[in-house]
Amino acid sequence: MILLDLELKDSPGELLKALTPISEMGINIHSVIHLREKKSDGKVPVRIVLEDLDEETLEKIVERLEESGIVVTKVNNKVRKMDIDVVVIGHVVDTDIRDTIDRLNKYGLVVDLDLTMPHPFKESSARMRIIVDSKNLEDLCREMEKLSKEKDLLFIKSF
Amino acid sequence: MKVILVGFGVIGRGVIKVIKKKREYLKKKYGMDIKVVAICDSSGAAIDERGLDLDLALEVKRKKGRICEYPGKGVTLPVTEVIRSVEGDVLIEVTPTNLEDGEPARTYIIEGFKSGKHVITANKGPLALYFQELMSYAKKYKRIFRYEASVGGAMPIINLARETLAGNEIIEIKGILNGTTNYILTKMEREKLDFDTVLKEAQELGIAETNPYQDISGLDTAAKIVILANSIMNMNVTIRDVKIEGISRITPEALTMANKGGYTIKLIGEVKRNKLEVGPKLIPLDDPLNVKGSLNVAKLYTDLAKEVIVVGRGAGSIETSSAILSDIINIYLQTSRG
Numbered sequence: 001m002i003l004l005d006l007e008l009k010d011s012p013g014e015l016l017k018a019l020t021p022i023s024e025m026g027i028n029i030h031s032v033i034h035l036r037e038k039k040s041d042g043k044v045p046v047r048i049v050l051e052d053l054d055e056e057t058l059e060k061i062v063e064r065l066e067e068s069g070i071v072v073t074k075v076n077n078k079v080r081k082m083d084i085d086v087v088v089i090g091h092v093v094d095t096d097i098r099d100t101i102d103r104l105n106k107y108g109l110v111v112d113l114d115l116t117m118p119h120p121f122k123e124s125s126a127r128m129r130i131i132v133d134s135k136n137l138e139d140l141c142r143e144m145e146k147l148s149k150e151k152d153l154l155f156i157k158s159f
Numbered sequence: 160m161k162v163i164l165v166g167f168g169v170i171g172r173g174v175i176k177v178i179k180k181k182r183e184y185l186k187k188k189y190g191m192d193i194k195v196v197a198i199c200d201s202s203g204a205a206i207d208e209r210g211l212d213l214d215l216a217l218e219v220k221r222k223k224g225r226i227c228e229y230p231g232k233g234v235t236l237p238v239t240e241v242i243r244s245v246e247g248d249v250l251i252e253v254t255p256t257n258l259e260d261g262e263p264a265r266t267y268i269i270e271g272f273k274s275g276k277h278v279i280t281a282n283k284g285p286l287a288l289y290f291q292e293l294m295s296y297a298k299k300y301k302r303i304f305r306y307e308a309s310v311g312g313a314m315p316i317i318n319l320a321r322e323t324l325a326g327n328e329i330i331e332i333k334g335i336l337n338g339t340t341n342y343i344l345t346k347m348e349r350e351k352l353d354f355d356t357v358l359k360e361a362q363e364l365g366i367a368e369t370n371p372y373q374d375i376s377g378l379d380t381a382a383k384i385v386i387l388a389n390s391i392m393n394m395n396v397t398i399r400d401v402k403i404e405g406i407s408r409i410t411p412e413a414l415t416m417a418n419k420g421g422y423t424i425k426l427i428g429e430v431k432r433n434k435l436e437v438g439p440k441l442i443p444l445d446d447p448l449n450v451k452g453s454l455n456v457a458k459l460y461t462d463l464a465k466e467v468i469v470v471g472r473g474a475g476s477i478e479t480s481s482a483i484l485s486d487i488i489n490i491y492l493q494t495s496r497g
Contacts, residue, residue, distance in 0.1 A: 085420050085422060085441055086441075087413050087416050087417050087420075087422075087424070087441060089408050089409070089410060089413050090408075114416060114419065114420075116412045116415070116416060118410070118412050122410075123408070123410060124412070125410060125412045125413040125415075125416045126416070127416040127417070127419065127420050129420070154404070154408050154439075156409075156413070156417070156424055156438075156439045156440060156441055157440060157441060158422060158440070158441035158443075
């Protein structure tokens, strides 16, 4: 059996979006388990159990799911993608927020950004949600350290 | 059991109060009779080989501020001289923490071993800077060295990991090991106040020290992480190996941002292979590490028992003294077995 752990938005039609490409490829789905107790920030983890597959077909499924914007967090309990949160404190905007995001995007993907600026002279805070391949996590952390030194930003990480 | 107490500040007085309070209980339960044969402070010492009057010692300290004024038994000898010359089974060292060079506590501990005493300390300085050296003295002189009170105050962690969880490999320890910073962050989060305001209030309440640098810079947590790394995880590190970031840049806006994403911000100390770090971290709101106020918490990841979590009071003289008392009892039990 194959276990696919996905992260879906908590809205109607999301599950169908995930299941359609699998059934279109003629693959048998044993079960779908909602891990609602692990729900966080509007995302619901879902585990899909499939029949045994060869490596190539499995890779194809994962690719198709990712193409349709679905986050595959684990394949057979092996972490593939991580969803991490970061709160950044500093002069986030004045230090070229676009450049900050571009540089983080070299190793991951900033998918959500929330910003608060209490006062023009005070430090602002931003919250970012970043999706990163587990193999790129160390590089992403190194880039954060570089940004932190160059731009005097404090990255508070969720991991 | 003859005890020499070095350091008669808040913790030292707490130790004496706890010994006084538990005297009958200890006799009944363990057959242990504790005699405090010397108490030292910066003025000198009070020495009585038959056991000092503890009420009188507390009164002298309260009224005159100097233990050397103890009637008839007060002396102005240097502490090292007292440790060397007074006969005793256990030295309890509770002088103020010095994270620069660990002195004078380091010298007192070594003198204790050299003069044949088991040593208990609550002092992070010498442990965070000279752990291996102190252990080698304990080994050389075949004495017991215990320091449960140095990390997490009353929260059991060192003896828990080494004794209760014996047989488990401790893979990672992660936690809040400083009550002052936890109090500040909790208050900032709840009341949307800025760091400086809350710090000032904490100082007025006596929760934060007049010089709060060691707490808010993360240095205090770093010292504790080093003690855990060396004593529980068999590492050989000092405070200089820890990557440290404090909490003074945390803003109420950042806490609100974290809350929106389902997190809070805590000053977390973390130790595992290749990682020795202290810094603010996002902790899920429903995580057991999200303890409030001045509580301490630690999560130990072990190979067999998996995750074990302890929560407790990280400060307070009676609370900290309870950890010291557990070390006294342990030494008594180990040595009286013959």
